[in-house]
Amino acid sequence: MARIEAKLEQMGLALPRALQMPANVQMSLPFAWVRVRGARAFVSGHVPLNPDGTIAQPVGKVGADVSPDEGYAAARLVALAHLASLHKALGDLDRITGWLRVFAMVNVAPGFDQMPRVANGFSDLILELYGPDIGTHARSAIGVALPLNVPVECEAEVEIDGA
Template identity: 80%
Template sequence: MARIEAKLADMGLVLPQPLQLPANASMALPFAWVRVSGNRAFVSGHIPLNADGTIARPLGKVGAEVSADEGYAAARLVALAHLASLKRALGDLDRVKAWLRVFAMINVAPGFNQTPGVANGFSDLILELYGRDIGTHARSAVGMVLPLDAPVECEAEVEID
């Protein structure tokens, strides 16, 4: 088993299946979840998923229906969704040589300004799995309205071998 996948197993974490849109979601997704170009992989925006690919709950705005701690947990699930998509695209998560950039979007209630703490759920997991040399990344964490009422969505760019 590859090193990163072994760490995930040791932590009791499971990579989710691809996003399963709700039956009532009338949207097309005409893009790649991961686009590889040269030694870079660009990871599209992902939302928190359950192991079966359904959208994880709670849904709603962080600072209202979703607490900051629940937002942190949701961001961690987004990191797992990124890893799952990278695994499907690359075949091996150990091919990631550097996490370069993460753009975290938080569905915020008016006045909620703790977006960096919520986005730490994503960053902390990546750093735990990959260590500082590979896992350290540039990051933005901004508040906005998100599709499907997801509390968190992140996109990323990684360097691969």
């Protein structure tokens, strides 16, 4: 078993299935979840998912409907969704040689300004899995309105080996 997958298993974490859109949502998604180009993989925005690929609860605005701690937990789930898509695209999460950039978008209530605290859920998991040499990344965390009223969405860019 690959190193990162073994760490996930030791941590009791499982990669979710791909996003299962709610039945009442009719939306086309004309893009790739992961676009590999040369030694880089660009990861589209992902949302927090349950293991079956459905959108994780709670949903809503952080600072009103969702607590900062729940937002942090949702960002961890986004990291797992990224890893699931990267695994599907690359075949092996150990091919990632560097997490370069993460862009975190937090669905915020008026006056909430702790977006970095929420985004730390994503960053902390990546650093725990990959260590500082590979896992350290540049990051932005902003407050926005998000589709499907999810509390957090992230996109990323990673460096990969050429295997």
